[in-house]
Amino acid sequence: MNDLSFFLIDDDEIFQFIMRNTISEISPNIKIQFFSDGEKGIEFLKHNLGTATNLPDIILLDVNMPFMDGWEFLNEYKSLQTEIKKDINIYLLTSSNNPNDIAMAKEISTLSGYLVKPISKEGIKKLIGHFPTDEWYHNDF
Template sequence: MNSSDIAFIVDDDPIHQFGMKVLLKKVKFSNEVLVFHNGQEALDALIRLMDKGKKLPSIIFLDLNMPIKDGWGFLDDFVKIPHQNREKVVVYVVSSSINPSDQEKAKNYEVVSDYIIKPIDENQLTKVLEEMGLINSL
């Protein structure tokens, strides 16, 4: 675990934002967590980070259904970022949609590691973060 690792939560639902923060704290992800209400806000933040030469987030929890720019719109723009800048960024789609066509579509994006159906629980989150070495297993 590196203290410079940050996590993005991209979701317009305040309840989900609250829940994610609670869970991340509970699994002892002690690094910075940034919350964005839609895909555009998140992209703007990424561009700002790159402009300042800062490290991009290690993990992005991405909702699909959002105003202004939804999860798909975010992914479409995200893959246009030069590869060397984003190769260490892992994207997890976290959506309440159980529509198989959404899961199928998400698989087509190489940058998407997995599709998690809401509600995400403590065990799932732990497993994801452990695999990435972002938290230490006990």
């Protein structure tokens, strides 16, 4: 667990700050990389398709972002998936508790679960302790 590599794709700087802070508290070995929107995330993946060391174990993907939102990112990711040399678990971060959105999320095979925002510091700690999961994950809210 301590060697896990995270990508956080979210435009919320404060959430990024809190994540960084929280993760460094848990373990200095956990790597986390930030992207402020989906487009930046997918660009990075495209450039590092073959380099497994640069690829994360887990992507926390915000839905609501400028330029490219979470859903679009998932679409793009799907077309790249076969070329990606690593098993990546993607968890959707959503502020929506709309049942339709949740149902839509469950339809997407590349997703491993979703997390309903906001997530408190304790929530983050708890999450990181569980990752990665074999079954569909969703936090309590």
